[in-house]
Amino acid sequence: MHTMWKGSISFGLVNIPIKLHTATEDKDIKLRTLHKKCNSPVKYEKVCSVCEEELQPDDIVKAYEYTKGKYVVLENEELESLRKENEDKAVEIIDFVKMEEIDPIYYNRSYYMSPNEGGGKAYSLLRKALKESQKVGLAKIIIRAKEQLAIVRVYENTLVMETIHFPDEVRSSADVPSVPAEDKVTEKELDTAIMLIDQLTTEFNPEKYTDDYRTALLELIESKRTGQETVTAKEKEPVTNVTDLMAALQASIDRTKPDKAETVKKKEPAKRKRTVTKVKKQA
Template sequence: MHTLWKGSISFGLVNVPVKMHAATESQDFKFNYLHKECQNRIRSIKKCPICDVEVDTVDLVKGYEYEKDRFVVLSEEDLASLEQPMSRSIDILDFIDLKEIDPIYYEKSYYLSPEETALKAYRLLCQAMEESGKVALARVTMRSKQHLACLRVFEQGLVMETMHYPKEIRHIDGVGEHIVLTEAEMTMARQLIDNLARPFEPEKYHDELREQMASLIKGKVTGETFKVEAPTKGRKVVDLMEALRASIALTEKEKGQLEGKTVAKTAARTKAKTTDKAEVKTNNDTDSNLEQPSDEKPKSSLTPRKRTTRRAKGA
């Protein structure tokens, strides 16, 4: 993986040198604008609408719009005075429970891999965090911007999530707080959630739109036609209770099929374990019979001699 940043994790007096790699990547298709007549790529031109001239990069300045169509210009010197010094340290501030962080705070994920000289310290931090059930809140500076970050164990390694600051989170107003729900509605809603509850299997989810786009592009390249099947429209249900009943009836069958598959898998695993145990027992019994000595004394192949008494000798 391409290394984006090198530095170290610091907590207490411990310092762990690490390398940072992007943990995710965009799968979006990127398009270019072409001239319809000759199909050559269009060049982006920076043009001032007031002066009606093309502007070079050296003639551009940065401005902040503090009111509608009113800007304050910031020079490179102004911006340089505020830049954070390049930091090579991920400073751990606190260790907290992961469940206390709402996913809305997460921004982007990065893998942190250890340098060769820090394998033991890296493994020590990973195992200690995993056993404690804690994640680390840290501060890191990248590209002249200071980030709040969360470090956690993922797939036997460390992943760092850059986070939004609280002021960057927009809050939602109370929605429908005046609505009163009946116990029957809540019971059916809970039943529907229970019917749709599944273990998390990320591999079963995929981007259907991207797959269709890939097929469309492939068809265009090879000259084939491509048609997207229109999704079937569901029956429009206005009444909430009717919608809940219809949804429960639809999911009950699916839940039963899923449970049947689960029972079959469990039975198959149990049968396999029983068979293995029986084979092991049979083998052990056979070995025992071979190894254990028999109580019956073996018969001698020699013919016993007859005793000769003194009286017989005298005769």
């Protein structure tokens, strides 16, 4: 399993060297965007909105827009130094709380924790203590340049770190529009609804739930592939300068051609002058 973070976590005087591994994966089917005319992939390029130039990675800097159109530019070295300073710190469990006190709306991502070299015994101690106390540890950690609030809990036989949102990252439910202020339901309607809930109540078994849309989409893709309903991207023609060269040569020839009217004028024979011979009278 790929290690995406290394460090240590501590509670009290106990320090545990650990590794984090992503516990979940996104199984969305990624669809490419093609040009309908030639079935070639569409490119999305980074272009300056003013210069209209295509930008390379070295041309781009990060900045914070503190007011419309005005920015504070942050150098990569500054960001890296700040990140390094915080990431090097050991993650400390600052509080222990009951898990049921944390509403699921706060949950973000899950990571498996494994002990790093020499951390096996301390890892086992924390796992056993969390099980016995039925508590979870609350800590702070920096992952991917963002400080996260996190809880440490036991899942099956493994310690799991769940990153959770800070309170100011959770929007107020009072801002949700059109929510009824009071429950205007009759006793009979409520009893019927509770009866329906009781009939559908079961033990949670995650294996029984599947992504029906993803399954259907994969079946559709496979049926089209086996039925030869496929397309091939048009190959890009090699770039040559022949056409441009010929056009340039022709333009040069056209520029050096004399004007047609002047050519005709030059080809006309010169008109002869009439010669008048005077005859002298004899005496």
